[in-house]
Amino acid sequence: xxxxxxYMQLALNLAxxxxxxxxxxxxxxxxxxxxxxxxxxGYHQKAGLPHxxxxxxxxxxxxxxxxxxxxxLEPCTHFGKTPPCVDKIIQSRIKEVIVGMLDxxxxxxxxxxxxxxxxxxxxxxxxxxxxLKKINEVFIKYITKKMPFVTxxxxxxxxxxxxxxxxxxxxxxxxxxRSYAHRLRQNYDAIMVGVxxxxxxxxxxxxxxxKKQPVKIVVDSQLSTSQDANIFSRSGTVIIVTISPEPxxxxxxxxxxxxxxxxxxxxxxGGQINLKDMLKKLAQLEISDILVEGGGTLIGSxxxxxxxxxxxxxxxxxxxxxxxxxSSVMGEGITRIDRAIKLKSVKLKHIGEDFLIEAYV
Numbered sequence: 510x511x512x513x514x515x516y517m518q519l520a521l522n523l524a525x526x527x528x529x530x531x532x533x534x535x536x537x538x539x540x541x542x543x544x545x546x547x548x549x550x551g552y553h554q555k556a557g558l559p560h561x562x563x564x565x566x567x568x569x570x571x572x573x574x575x576x577x578x579x580x581x582l583e584p585c586t587h588f589g590k591t592p593p594c595v596d597k598i599i600q601s602r603i604k605e606v607i608v609g610m611l612d613x614x615x616x617x618x619x620x621x622x623x624x625x626x627x628x629x630x631x632x633x634x635x636x637x638x639x640x641l642k643k644i645n646e647v648f649i650k651y652i653t654k655k656m657p658f659v660t661x662x663x664x665x666x667x668x669x670x671x672x673x674x675x676x677x678x679x680x681x682x683x684x685x686x687r688s689y690a691h692r693l694r695q696n697y698d699a700i701m702v703g704v705x706x707x708x709x710x711x712x713x714x715x716x717x718x719x720k721k722q723p724v725k726i727v728v729d730s731q732l733s734t735s736q737d738a739n740i741f742s743r744s745g746t747v748i749i750v751t752i753s754p755e756p757x758x759x760x761x762x763x764x765x766x767x768x769x770x771x772x773x774x775x776x777x778x779g780g781q782i783n784l785k786d787m788l789k790k791l792a793q794l795e796i797s798d799i800l801v802e803g804g805g806t807l808i809g810s811x812x813x814x815x816x817x818x819x820x821x822x823x824x825x826x827x828x829x830x831x832x833x834x835x836s837s838v839m840g841e842g843i844t845r846i847d848r849a850i851k852l853k854s855v856k857l858k859h860i861g862e863d864f865l866i867e868a869y870v
Contacts, residue, residue: 513607516540516547516579517636520609523552523561524581525644529696530555530721533797535582535648537561541569541603543576557590566601573601581609581641583634584621595624608634609641614652650818651797656788657698658798660819661808662690665837670829671805676709678835682825685861690823695719697800699748699791703807704729713739714802724748724796728807730782732772736765746770748794750787752777784814809840812850812870820852822866 523538531537531553539561541549549572551564559567562580566573584594584606598606606625611634612618622632642649647658664682665671672678680687694700700714700723707727714725722745727734732751734740740747747770754763766772775790776783791799801808801817811817822837843849852868859865 511636513579513633513636516542517581517607517609519547520561520579520581521637521640521644523550526552527554528644532556532698533648533651533795535645537580537582539565539578539580541565541573541576541578543569543572548572548576560585560591560594562594563591563597566597566603569601573603575602575604577605577607578603579607579609581637582645583608583610583612583617583619584625585612585614585617586620586624587616595621598625599628599630603630605631605633607636608632609636610634610638613649646818647798651792655792657792657796658818659788659801659811659816660697660798660821661801661811661817662693662821662823663803663808663837664690664823664825666825666827666829668828668830669836669838670831670834671803671837672709672835673829674831674833674835676835678710681827681829682823682863683861686823686825686863686865689860689865690821691716693821694723694800695721697723697798698796699724699726699799701726701728701799701801701807703727703804704731704734705806706803707734707738707740709804711735711739712802713742715743715745722746723800726750726791726799727770728782728787730777730780732760732763732766734762734766736762736769741769748773748791750775750782750791752782781810784810784816788816805836805839809838809842811840812838813840813842817870819869820866823860824864824866826862826864 520538520540524536527536534556537553539551540547549565549569551561553561586593586595625632650658666681694716715722724746725740726748728750730752749770750773753774776786855868
């Protein structure tokens with residue numbers, strides 16, 4: 510293996526130590542190498558804390574002179590919650606910087622490399638670029654589109670049902686699938702459901718084994734969420750997305766819910782919530798990725814609007830049947846088969862007696 514790729518792989522592995530913890534920042538790893546030895550290691554642990562290259566340089570200390578710095582993402586040049594990393598690199602008298610991928614942030618894209626070269630530091634870029642783009646796919650969309658990365662998670666029968674015609678849905682998939690799906694929550698900024706899911710299933714939407722709890726988002730155009738819903742049973746942020754009430758139509762339930770949750774008002778579209786405006790406003794709250802867990806109407810509408818990036822479909826080998834049974838994807842749908850949404854990079858995984866289909870839209 511190319512020596513640069515070897516060290517970049519080690520830096521990538523470091524970056525992954527902070528999976529699910531750096532939002533809205535990317536995952537970044539860095540190494541300082543001198544005379545064939547790693548003398549400094551670092552990874553970005555949380556937004557607001559030092560960046561990976563700063564930690565690696567500080568660990569290396571005086572050994573940074575004439576050393577090589579490997580960093581998975583182009584060093585930053587702007588002041589954010591921390592100072593520019595390029596300044597520290599220049600001061601450290603690093604002779605060469607090997608960059609995995611350019612920073613997609615328009616504030617920095619290409620500028621970090623340019624400044625380093627202006628200070629006579631050799632720079633090479635483009636090592637394990639596709640792998641690095643993959644681990645930071647959330648950040649790339651968030652920073653370039655100003656929209657969260659949306660993953661839809663579904664637990665359904667083989668015939669695409671998430672509940673029977675009576676609304677019964679416990680449990681379609683196996684214990685192993687449910688446990689696996691629950692663990693996924695810790696990697697997301699927020700969990701989203703439609704109000705019908707809250708009214709029908711009354712979920713908690715928490716991560717029982719983790720101190721870090723995702724934001725709970727309920728899409729509720731009429732503010733009909735119960736003030737006693739389980740989403741309020743544990744500390745953590747709850748956001749209820751709704752549309753502005755008509756003048757003089759402020760309800761008592763709205764006043765009560767506003768004390769328990771953040772009420773996020775968005776534009777309407779055809780009397781319903783404008784989902785694109787909703788996602789833009791959630792991004793402004795530094796929510797960079799969302800796991801959508803239901804129901805069929807919300808999921809269908811997100812697909813109709815082209816707002817889904819990835820799917821995780823847990824499929825149980827069961828047939829529910831019934832034209833009135835609830836389907837996993839509803840909405841308007843399509844009129845012609847040749848307009849069907851074609852999934853990419855499809856992976857199939859066996860979990861207990863179920864199957865997980867993971868794919869990109």
